[in-house]
Structure formats: C-alpha cells, structure tokens
Amino acid sequence: MKLATLKDGSRDGQLVVVSRDLKTAHFATNIASTLQTALDDWTFYSPQLQDLYEALNAGRARHPFPFAPKDCMAPLPRAYQWADGSAYVNHVELVRRARGAEMPPEFWTDPLMYQGGSDDFIGAQDDIVCPNEAWGIDFEAEVAVITGDVRLGATPEQAADAIRLVMLANDVSLRNLIPAELGKGFGFFQSKPATAFSPVAITPDELGEAWRERKVHRPMIVHWNSKKVGAPECGTDMVFDFGQLIAHICKTRNVRAGSIVGSGTISNVDRSKGYACIAEQRMIETIEGGKPVTAFMKFGDAVRIEMFDAQGQSIFGAIDQAVSQR
The missing domain is CATH 3.90.850.10 (Fumarylacetoacetase-like, C-terminal domain)
Structure with a gap:
C-alpha cells in the first residue's frame, strides 16, 4: 500500500492512503490519524489500511479526493x-x-x-x-x-x-x-x-x-x-x-x-x-x-x-x- 501525510497545520499532519497510480487519496482518520500511530501497532492497523487501499484502487472507497503532492509533509x-x-x-x-x-x-x-x-x-x-x-x-x-x-x-x-x-x-x-x-x-x-x-x-x-x-x-x-x-x-x-x-x-x-x-x-x-x-x-x-x-x-x-x-x-x-x- 501507499501512505502519505497531508499538511493540516499540526506537527504530525493527517495520514491518508494513496492509490497505486498516485491520483487519488482517502483520509485514514477512522483507522489511524498519524503514521506514527499506525507504526506503533502495525499488526493491528496495517490490515485496516490495506483494506482501505484496496477499496481505493478498486473505486469502492466512499470519499476519495485528488492527491496533490504539494500538500504533503514528509510521510x-x-x-x-x-x-x-x-x-x-x-x-x-x-x-x-x-x-x-x-x-x-x-x-x-x-x-x-x-x-x-x-x-x-x-x-x-x-x-x-x-x-x-x-x-x-x-x-x-x-x-x-x-x-x-x-x-x-x-x-x-x-x-x-x-x-x-x-x-x-x-x-x-x-x-x-x-x-x-x-x-x-x-x-x-x-x-x-x-x-x-x-x-x-x-x-x-x-x-x-x-x-x-x-x-x-x-x-x-x-x-x-x-x-x-x-x-x-x-x-x-x-x-x-x-x-x-x-x-x-x-x-x-x-x-x-x-x-x-x-x-x-x-x-x-x-x-x-x-x-x-x-x-x-x-x-x-x-x-x-x-x-x-x-x-x-x-x-x-x-x-x-x-x-x-x-x-x-x-x-x-x-x-x-x-x-x-x-
């Protein structure tokens, strides 16, 4: 899967899942708000993030939006x-x-x-x-x-x-x-x-x-x-x-x-x-x-x-x- 962190005015940003072609993204708020949160309990969070990633790639994600690299912090x-x-x-x-x-x-x-x-x-x-x-x-x-x-x-x-x-x-x-x-x-x-x-x-x-x-x-x-x-x-x-x-x-x-x-x-x-x-x-x-x-x-x-x-x-x-x- 592909992950990014969007600028939101905070120190740690907002974790999003990004489509394989880098064209769309989806907030991961309901799973983990930051990448560090996901890393701290990867075994628990990564399958959920993977499910969202697969849904995004298949066009089944509920609220996708265009992915813009200029809006990204470091992951x-x-x-x-x-x-x-x-x-x-x-x-x-x-x-x-x-x-x-x-x-x-x-x-x-x-x-x-x-x-x-x-x-x-x-x-x-x-x-x-x-x-x-x-x-x-x-x-x-x-x-x-x-x-x-x-x-x-x-x-x-x-x-x-x-x-x-x-x-x-x-x-x-x-x-x-x-x-x-x-x-x-x-x-x-x-x-x-x-x-x-x-x-x-x-x-x-x-x-x-x-x-x-x-x-x-x-x-x-x-x-x-x-x-x-x-x-x-x-x-x-x-x-x-x-x-x-x-x-x-x-x-x-x-x-x-x-x-x-x-x-x-x-x-x-x-x-x-x-x-x-x-x-x-x-x-x-x-x-x-x-x-x-x-x-x-x-x-x-x-x-x-x-x-x-x-x-x-x-x-x-x-x-x-x-x-x-x-």
Whole structure:
C-alpha cells in the first residue's frame, strides 16, 4: 500500500492512503490519524489500511479526493530516529581518492553511519532553505526505510523483517561546512539541514520483483534544473543492504518503531549512470583533471528526484524542490 501525510497545520499532519497510480487519496482518520500511530501497532492497523487501499484502487472507497503532492509533509514528519548510512562504498572511495587518502579496508565490511536531525523533516515540494550560497548546497538522492521495533542484537535477517515502509530521500548537504565539522572529530551537524522525503511511503510488496536482497532494484532519476544528471541503479554497488544497516544500529541498542534508516547517496561504479549528488561529480573532476569544475546549487536552482516502475509509472511521487534563501 501507499501512505502519505497531508499538511493540516499540526506537527504530525493527517495520514491518508494513496492509490497505486498516485491520483487519488482517502483520509485514514477512522483507522489511524498519524503514521506514527499506525507504526506503533502495525499488526493491528496495517490490515485496516490495506483494506482501505484496496477499496481505493478498486473505486469502492466512499470519499476519495485528488492527491496533490504539494500538500504533503514528509510521510513521517518527525521521527524518533534518522540514521543515514553510506551503503554505496564507491561513493566513499571517490571521496577519499579525490583528497589523496587511503581507503581503510574495514569500510567494505563495517557500514559508515551518522545520526541526523529527525525533529523537522520537510515535504517533497518544500523549498531547500539555506541562508548562504557559499555554504555549498548539494542534493543527495537516497532510498530510505521506516522500521518497526527491532531488538538489540538483531541479525540482518531479523532487522529486515521490521522494515515497514520504503521511500525516497533528499538528504541535503552543505558541503563547505563539512570539513570544519569533521575536523573537530565529532561528525556532521550544521552541515546537514532538514531532509526531504518523497510524498508517498510504500510497503515493500508494492515494488514487486524490484524489492529483493533487501534492496530496491530500480534506477534513481535525478534532474538538476530540468537537466537529467543521473540514473544510478539503486540495487547495484550497494555493499550493505537495509537489513545490515538496521542491524548495525542494533549492535548496542534497540531500534523503535518510527525510525528511519537511509542508504546514503546512490552511487554506481559505472560512471555512465551519472550522479545523485554534485559532490560525486566534483570528485571525479578532481581525480581526472586536478580540480572540480561543477559548482554547487544556487538560489533558484531546482532538483527533482523520482523513481519509476517498469511501466513508467512514478512509484513514490517526485521530490521536487527549489533552493530558497528565506
């Protein structure tokens, strides 16, 4: 099924069920008013939401209305946890090559992960707000999952069983703030503003054969100022699957329902697939030519991130954002 959260003036919005073709929606008020409510007792609520979803797709829902992504908050507007991995080690390797650093061998066996701000996510068509262009504004197209409860010490297989929903993410980075922050030895903070998510979050079964090996096997289509700059394959070169990423968090603590885990920037070894963040293009330029050529985003720039099924239908709806100074 497909779920979204509509803006209603509150912090957590209103949960709706969205049709498979993303054309209509139906309020889920009589079942669960927010997505977090549904996640807290998924076994009880999800069959009811599924029934409504099937009725909506069959034209039997009582009060459908047109679905408008611009009216959406993030599917989970605030979460108990946002943990973002770097599952595409090719991306990490390019970063280190561009600055002449060796690649530690453990990066291939132990995931990199940071914990981002989860109290203020933004909707798929909300602006990327940044006071200063000089901070190096960059998009990062990712896949993310929302979990149920996962116990401490869970195996990757057990962790994968707790994946409730899948969505797309734009994990914006302010690249020129990162070096000073990492230089302090304490990780990202100011360099990671609010993350945006796709209008719709979906259950993994909606992906059909594209969901296997605990990965999404579809291209991530990225347009920057209407120019297609990337179509990397999400299932290719993903060294750590979502089960492994969730299990990494669970090594020392429980993970609670409503946690979001990201894949990190989609990155393929095959450079003909383009890029899912500007930094990767700049790293390749540095490796090949000695310095970066492509500039970061400017005020008024726009990025569109979307994924399509084999029939050309948008799966999650598009993240479609402009950069604003306000």
